[in-house]
Amino acid sequence: MTQHTSHIHGFHHTGILTRDLDGLERTYRSFGFTLSPRSRHLLGEKAGQAPVPGCTANMCALFGDSYIELLGIVDESAPDPWHTKAMADEYEGFRILNFDSDDAEAVDRRLSGAGLRTSGVLGLERDVDTEEGTRTMRARVVHVDPATTPEGYVGMAQHLTRRYVHQPRYLGHPNGAHGIDAVLMVADDADGGTFDAIVDRYARVLEVEPRREGALTVLEMKAGRLEIVRASAAGDVLPGEPAPAASYLAAMTILVSDVGAARTLIEDSGTATQTTQDGFFVSARDAYGTGLFFTDRGDRPGRGVQGARGVAR
Secondary structure (H helix, E strand, O other): OOOOOOOEEEEEEEEEEEOOHHHHHHHHHHOOOOOOOOEEEEEOOOOOOOOEEEEEEEEEEEOOOOEEEEEEEOOOOOOOOOOHHHHHHHOOEEEEEEEEEOOHHHHHHHHHHOOOOEEEEEEEEEEEEEOOEEEEEEEEEEEEOHHHOOOOEEEEEEEOOHHHHOOHHHOOOOOOEEEEEEEEEEEOOOOOOHHHHHHHHHHHHHOOOOEEEOOEEEEEOOEOEEEEEEHHHHHHHOOOOOOOOOOEEEEEEEEEOOHHHHHHHHHHOOOOOEEEOOEEEEOOOOOOOOEEEEEOOOOOOOOOHHHHHOOOO
């Protein structure tokens, strides 16, 4: 498999799911993230079907090319066409990973041709406040069948109105954050074949040749990289961290302009941090179910598990 990212270029967004959106908002503001205003979702249930008001709302920490979605169930009685309540019933936390695409239809055809079950192309809308008034954000998304991705809810998303999402007034963060550098996934390896199947799935999704870096298997995209570690080795990379499932989305790496300043801000807010080789780490216990690595070294010199992704002990 040659390395290229046809119609998939990097991370579109990561998603943290909770039934306590107020608490999630307070926590991430205390970490120094600027958040967009809360917005209710309009969701399409089937391909070609008009979106309807759903049970969820979100706020986003926006970086210009990617974002962290803070997703909350805000109305238990509202329609749930994307089965978000069932997702939260399993466990809350880092549940959603969407890759950025410039052609959702082409990606859907390619994934189906590669033997992956998908939702087809779905429509997503939500009203957002802009400096010109209220506008409707529109996107096309393709979900991989969640029954085949126990590690998380995975999809590809295509902005149709990117300017309404990544508004300049929300891109400046007190902690200096300016991008998602990596996502770390823990993959079950208890039966010997599951780990290889998960790696193969993402290699097909991203059209990238996997490579090894110590205990990590890495799939490098044009912008950002997916890192996969065997569950049996997760303690070496994330010592003492909770394991909510056999396979799961475990952590994300945030690029900041000044690691020292970001760490001081977060510690002054009352959250403990741990030192890593190229920055610091906030535990999933303190960040609503996702570990957060912070680094100002996007070139990844001397990249390896110990320190670069492992918490110093």
